[in-house]
Amino acid sequence: MKKIGLYLFTNDLRINDNALLYQASQIVDELVCVVVEPVLSHYSSQFAQEQQNGAHRTAFISQSISDLKANLSDLEQSLVVLRQDQDKSDNVKDSLNEIISALNVTHLFANVHCGYDEQQLVQSTLTDCANLTAIQTHNSTLFELDDFPFTLDKLPRSFTKFRKLIEHLAVDTKGLTITNLPPAPDLTKTSHCHSKASLFMTGDLASEQSFKGGETSGLVHLDHYFSHDYASRYKQTRNVLDGIENSTKFSPWLALGCVSPKTICRHLTRFESHHGSNGSTYWIYFELLWREYFYWKSLSLTSSLFTGSPINPVKTENSNPSANLNFAKWKSGNTSYPIVDACMRQLNATGYMSNRGRQLAASCLIYELGVDWRHGAAYFESQLVDYDVASNWGNWAYIAGALNQPVHNNQTKNQSQPKSHHFDLAKQTEMYDPDHVFINQWSGGNAVSTSLTNQDAL
Numbered sequence: 001m002k003k004i005g006l007y008l009f010t011n012d013l014r015i016n017d018n019a020l021l022y023q024a025s026q027i028v029d030e031l032v033c034v035v036v037e038p039v040l041s042h043y044s045s046q047f048a049q050e051q052q053n054g055a056h057r058t059a060f061i062s063q064s065i066s067d068l069k070a071n072l073s074d075l076e077q078s079l080v081v082l083r084q085d086q087d088k089s090d091n092v093k094d095s096l097n098e099i100i101s102a103l104n105v106t107h108l109f110a111n112v113h114c115g116y117d118e119q120q121l122v123q124s125t126l127t128d129c130a131n132l133t134a135i136q137t138h139n140s141t142l143f144e145l146d147d148f149p150f151t152l153d154k155l156p157r158s159f160t161k162f163r164k165l166i167e168h169l170a171v172d173t174k175g176l177t178i179t180n181l182p183p184a185p186d187l188t189k190t191s192h193c194h195s196k197a198s199l200f201m202t203g204d205l206a207s208e209q210s211f212k213g214g215e216t217s218g219l220v221h222l223d224h225y226f227s228h229d230y231a232s233r234y235k236q237t238r239n240v241l242d243g244i245e246n247s248t249k250f251s252p253w254l255a256l257g258c259v260s261p262k263t264i265c266r267h268l269t270r271f272e273s274h275h276g277s278n279g280s281t282y283w284i285y286f287e288l289l290w291r292e293y294f295y296w297k298s299l300s301l302t303s304s305l306f307t308g309s310p311i312n313p314v315k316t317e318n319s320n321p322s323a324n325l326n327f328a329k330w331k332s333g334n335t336s337y338p339i340v341d342a343c344m345r346q347l348n349a350t351g352y353m354s355n356r357g358r359q360l361a362a363s364c365l366i367y368e369l370g371v372d373w374r375h376g377a378a379y380f381e382s383q384l385v386d387y388d389v390a391s392n393w394g395n396w397a398y399i400a401g402a403l404n405q406p407v408h409n410n411q412t413k414n415q416s417q418p419k420s421h422h423f424d425l426a427k428q429t430e431m432y433d434p435d436h437v438f439i440n441q442w443s444g445g446n447a448v449s450t451s452l453t454n455q456d457a458l
């Protein structure tokens, strides 16, 4: 019997260093490639109080899918693009089932995704199509679970413990080039042979965009970054609020899997062999381990990452009108905190915000403006070009002190309470924008930020 595979692209929108796609090419006789265009989920839309993803995020996704389509076409393959209908949540599931049935698909290949909806889609497809063989791997990480000296249920609670147990492990940086793929089956047998996706038209936005989506642009950016000496200074510059040379800006391509973290490690190792390693080059790896930590943490927490603890249940409406007003002011960059306003305006204008900016904006929303952190996480989800389920919701929960919440009240006795990360905005402005260059660039206003006495460095 012919083996017919369906490769479900999610946040692994690439051909190079795609071990799962390579595996598919070795197993099946024919292959249909499908992608579900990410849209803002109903859940996040309610929390963010936004109808849809922002223009920059939408454009980046669209460009990434178009680039994948072009790269697949070079390998004489095609891409079926499915779009989630917000009003009919089952439409993608139904489309997938129709493709599987019409083409007699025998094997499903899918990256393990931290997103609840993405996991549900694979699970319900497997339930509906009982004879399907599923092959799922961790295709967006540095490591496989088998590499670790612990199981997922014994994942260390803190990043430091996690890092110490895994940072010495060798990353497989050999690199994998796919030069041919099995042919596609006769797609005219499905009603999805012509992509009905309303891919966003990026013409007007393209000139304003800081980031262009897709594997091709991602690899160009990687080469560009490592052809300069930026990596040798990274640790000193990574907290600067702006500037392509100050932090790597790999995150947008990593988030959609246009570039794999292993590819980045390969480039980093090559850079170190030519220019020498130092604390800065190590720190790039260190930050990739934070990404890794949030990925595995998110998988271990499943949906409780989004809901916090049972003590603090989900409410999509803010608890009071002043929190609603504060949330609206925060989103538009009109709080009385100039550094936060500048960061939020940068986000709204470009789809990007530095790590330092994100920490300050999150701290401000939670601790100064008294808004539930999940509203902020959902708004970031709708706007960031590098939105990643685990890194976004994980960092927000971390700053809110909700990441390692005990699940049951009776477990709290011997456990220390999770730490919150409340930043002193005046002090942080002094440290990272003393001459208000960044604030003025984004016209963040002239109000003086209130002094607080808490966390300054992370």
Ligand SMILES: Cc1cc2nc3c(=O)[nH]c(=O)nc-3n(C[C@H](O)[C@H](O)[C@H](O)COP(=O)(O)OP(=O)(O)OC[C@H]3O[C@@H](n4cnc5c(N)ncnc54)[C@H](O)[C@@H]3O)c2cc1C
Pocket: 238, 247, 248, 249, 250, 251, 252, 254, 255, 284, 287, 288, 290, 291, 292, 294, 353, 354, 355, 356, 358, 359, 362, 380, 384, 386, 387, 388, 389, 391, 392, 393, 395, 396, 399
């Ligand atoms: C509230 C908040 C929300 C965030 N949301 C996201 C998100 O949706 N997607 C996302 O990729 N990152 C997120 N981050 C992490 C971090 O801010 C971005 O990864 C970073 O700013 C991206 O810029 P860069 O590529 O220049 O990072 P660099 O400083 O150059 O770091 C290199 C890489 O390491 C990883 N990394 C760095 N810091 C972190 C971190 N704290 N957590 C996880 N990974 C990290 C990223 O993949 C990054 O590309 C968030 C942080 C906060 C505080």
